Amino acid sequence: MPGPPLEMEPVEPQSLKKLSLKSLKRALDLFSPSHGQFAAPDSESGIKTAPGQPLKHVNSSVADDKCRGSAPSNALALTGPADSCDSQKEGTQNALLVGPSLQPKTQNNVGTSGKGTAMVSASAPFSERLTTSAIIERIPSKWPRPVWHRPWKNYRVRNSITLKVDEMSVIVVCDFMVISGHLGWVRSVAFDPSNNWFCTGSADRTIKIWDVASGRLKLTLTGHIEQIRGYSKHTYMFSAGDDKQVKCWDLEQNKVIRSYHGHLSGVYCLALHPTIDILLTGGRDSVCRVWDIRTKMQIFALSGHDNTVCSVFTRPTDPQVVTGSHDTTIKFWDLRYGKTMSTLTHHKKSVRAMAPHPKEHSFASASADNIKKFSLPKGEFLHNMLSSQQKTIINTMAVNEDGVMATGGDNGSLWFWDWRSGHNFQQAHTIVQPGSLDSEAGIYALSYDVTGTRLVSCEADKTIKMWKEDETATEQTHPLNFKPPKDIRRF
Numbered sequence: 039m040p041g042p043p044l045e046m047e048p049v050e051p052q053s054l055k056k057l058s059l060k061s062l063k064r065a066l067d068l069f070s071p072s073h074g075q076f077a078a079p080d081s082e083s084g085i086k087t088a089p090g091q092p093l094k095h096v097n098s099s100v101a102d103d104k105c106r107g108s109a110p111s112n113a114l115a116l117t118g119p120a121d122s123c124d125s126q127k128e129g130t131q132n133a134l135l136v137g138p139s140l141q142p143k144t145q146n147n148v149g150t151s152g153k154g155t156a157m158v159s160a161s162a163p164f165s166e167r168l169t170t171s172a173i174i175e176r177i178p179s180k181w182p183r184p185v186w187h188r189p190w191k192n193y194r195v196r197n198s199i200t201l202k203v204d205e206m207s208v209i210v211v212c213d214f215m216v217i218s219g220h221l222g223w224v225r226s227v228a229f230d231p232s233n234n235w236f237c238t239g240s241a242d243r244t245i246k247i248w249d250v251a252s253g254r255l256k257l258t259l260t261g262h263i264e265q266i267r268g269y270s271k272h273t274y275m276f277s278a279g280d281d282k283q284v285k286c287w288d289l290e291q292n293k294v295i296r297s298y299h300g301h302l303s304g305v306y307c308l309a310l311h312p313t314i315d316i317l318l319t320g321g322r323d324s325v326c327r328v329w330d331i332r333t334k335m336q337i338f339a340l341s342g343h344d345n346t347v348c349s350v351f352t353r354p355t356d357p358q359v360v361t362g363s364h365d366t367t368i369k370f371w372d373l374r375y376g377k378t379m380s381t382l383t384h385h386k387k388s389v390r391a392m393a394p395h396p397k398e399h400s401f402a403s404a405s406a407d408n409i410k411k412f413s414l415p416k417g418e419f420l421h422n423m424l425s426s427q428q429k430t431i432i433n434t435m436a437v438n439e440d441g442v443m444a445t446g447g448d449n450g451s452l453w454f455w456d457w458r459s460g461h462n463f464q465q466a467h468t469i470v471q472p473g474s475l476d477s478e479a480g481i482y483a484l485s486y487d488v489t490g491t492r493l494v495s496c497e498a499d500k501t502i503k504m505w506k507e508d509e510t511a512t513e514q515t516h517p518l519n520f521k522p523p524k525d526i527r528r529f
Contacts, residue, residue: 450479
């Protein structure tokens with residue numbers, strides 16, 4: 039027989055807010071008891087770490103020592119009062135400080151430094167506390183020591199002057215510190231492969247040829263209608279200027295035999311390929327043009343820069359053409375297809391000058407922000423030149439086989455660097471000739487002779503100076519003042 043019916047009590051409906059608060063309370067009940075407390079030590083794994091060392095497995099006795107309040111030397115541990123484990127359960131927060139170990143060395147030392155280190159409390163005396171640098175092994179500097187070079191000096195050039203006195207010719211031999219003859223800024227220079235003479239181009243629209251030994255003027259050529267920017271010596275001599283013209287000169291006849299037309303604006307730089315009869319010119323039209331010397335035909339127009347192409351050099355192997363521009367980039371070009379191989383964007387200012395090393399597979403580039411060194415053929419960045427910067431716009435640079443790099447600035451500064459280490463071992467400053475303004479102290483062109491023992495500088499005060507090493511200098515009279523960089527990661 040069925041029993042009496044069950045009485046059903048009505049269920050009170052709960053609001054959504056009440057249900058959410060109930061769910062939140064259950065979450066707090068789940069996590070709040072252990073909130074702010076350290077996790078219990080895992081004695082089974084027994085894993086501890088040492089400063090600067092990878093994870094290593096040690097005996098589980100080390101973890102037991104931790105609970106007893108003793109920390110093994112040279113290991114990271116949480117230390118505090120004697121009842122360390124109890125204080126952790128109560129939520130006591132202990133300060134983690136690095137300091138020398140107050141415990142004797144044990145057999146459970148982890149690490150290879152040989153000096154015991156452990157965590158000490160904040161109440162330890164200051165003499166027992168050490169900074170993080172005390173436990174980090176200092177990396178010795180691997181920066182190469184520079185090679186000692188003799189300082190360079192401006193030397194006198196002996197020249198003879200013919201004077202007429204009462205219808206009689208008198209030859210006077212004088213020594214000059216500078217070579218003068220141009221009527222405008224001297225913008226370019228190039229040496230003859232025989233090393234007997236060199237030529238210079240100027241803003242006075244003339245090309246002058248000088249004797250290397252005496253500095254005497256041998257010949258003056260005219261033909262450009264604007265200032266001459268670039269030179270390159272081959273079987274013939276090539277010149278380029280702001281008049282958009284590129285000319286080929288026959289010095290046996292002293293006249294122009296070829297002209298190369300195609301640039302839309304002034305031509306700023308010029309280079310010859312070392313193994314092929316190819317001429318390269320770059321200018322204000324942001325294009326580097328490749329010419330066939332014999333046929334005067336344009337082979338390629340290497341376009342890709344966004345601003346003036348102001349420096350170019352060539353190599354017999356890839357990349358055969360390297361250009362620098364005012365758009366702060368350096369581009370490597372494939373001469374077979376006329377396309378860009380890679381682009382370097384390390385500079386933040388205009389790349390006005392570049393110089394490859396005569397023997398090594400590397401080159402340097404200069405701008406107003408820094409002088410950087412790259413490797414070839416991939417263009418990997420090696421390092422910046424050390425010491426304080428030249429603090430000016432660098433217009434030109436040159437490197438000889440002995441590893442001496444010279445850079446000329448817009449303020450007349452001429453600095454000499456060691457190529458291997460980037461150490462600046464000499465800082466010279468040119469003096470303008472009488473009658474010129476101090477602002478006309480800029481150096482626009484530098485070039486070593488074939489032997490690399492003489493340097494010619496072309497300047498804005500219309501003069502040409504010749505430099506050579508001081509043979510009387512020794513390592514005792516001019517010691518090498520070199521300090522390796524502190525932070526090698528910068529370079």
